Amino acid sequence: xxxxxxxxxxxxxxxxxxxxxxxxxxxxxxxxxxxxxxxxxxxxxxxxxxxxxxxxxxxxxxxxxxxxxxxxxxxxxxxxxxxxxxxxxxxxxxxxxxxxxxxxxxxxxxxxxxxxxxxxxxxxxxxxxxxxxxxxxxxxxxxxxxxxxxxxxxxxxxxxxxxxxx
Numbered sequence: 001x002x003x004x005x006x007x008x009x010x011x012x013x014x015x016x017x018x019x020x021x022x023x024x025x026x027x028x029x030x031x032x033x034x035x036x037x038x039x040x041x042x043x044x045x046x047x048x049x050x051x052x053x054x055x056x057x058x059x060x061x062x063x064x065x066x067x068x069x070x071x072x073x074x075x076x077x078x079x080x081x082x083x084x085x086x087x088x089x090x091x092x093x094x095x096x097x098x099x100x101x102x103x104x105x106x107x108x109x110x111x112x113x114x115x116x117x118x119x120x121x122x123x124x125x126x127x128x129x130x131x132x133x134x135x136x137x138x139x140x141x142x143x144x145x146x147x148x149x150x151x152x153x154x155x156x157x158x159x160x161x162x163x164x165x166x
Contacts, residue, residue, distance in 0.1 A: 040135060040143060043105055047133045048145035048157045050101060051085075051110075055117070055147075055155035058091045061098050062119035069093040072116035074100070085110035085131060109136040109165055117149055125153035134165030 012020075054071050062069035072080035074090040077100040086104040090097050104110050112131040119125050128151050134144040144160045 037143075043108065044133055044135070044143055044145045045157075047104055047108060047110065048147050051089075051131055051133070051147045052155045052157055054089065054091055054099065054101060055149055055153070057099060058117070059119045059123045059125070059153045061091060061093060062121055063123045065093050066121045067093050068121065069098070069119045070116055071119075080116055082115055085112055085115075104133070107135055109134055111165075119153050123153055125149060125151055127151075132165075136165045 058069050058071040070080060070092050072089060072092065073083055073085055073087065075081050075083060075087045077088060077090060078097060080090070080092065086109050088103045089101050091099040110131060110133050112129055114127055114129045117125060117127050117129050127149070129149040131147040131149070132144055133147070142161050144162060144165065146158045146160055147155055148158065149155045
């Protein structure tokens with residue numbers, strides 16, 4: 001090859017390729033933890049919002065049916081039971097199941113001091129409750145969502161970073 005054709009040749013040298021791969025590896029190393037935090041945040045928010053929607057539905061169904069309606073823990077999806085909210089929950093009026101909700105995502109824990117929240121035909125709740133949604137596996141996360149249910153039957157979500165999930 002003559003000198004003129006060498007100058008017009010285009011492409012990457014091995015050194016340029018190695019530098020590019022090293023920069024790319026550093027950028028991926030920075031982005032992956034941020035992506036997992038974003039995924040965790042989304043799953044926590046979705047689980048907490050499902051509970052808030054369940055409270056709203058239980059309250060509205062109590063008013064609509066003019067009967068006591070309950071939001072409660074259920075492992076079988078047909079009746080109220082005992083255990084943790086992470087196994088699933090239902091909205092029930094009498095013996096009629098209005099809505100079923102499946103178990104929480106794997107590795108998430110949903111805790112509360114109550115296993116059942118009742119709504120009167122007027123829509124007022126009988127029970128004040130706090131339901132905490134957090135990540136328990138593979139390691140406890142520092143992010144949590146707390147669903148607060150007032151005595152009037154209204155629910156709202158607050159974000160905490162106490163990391164008390166166990």
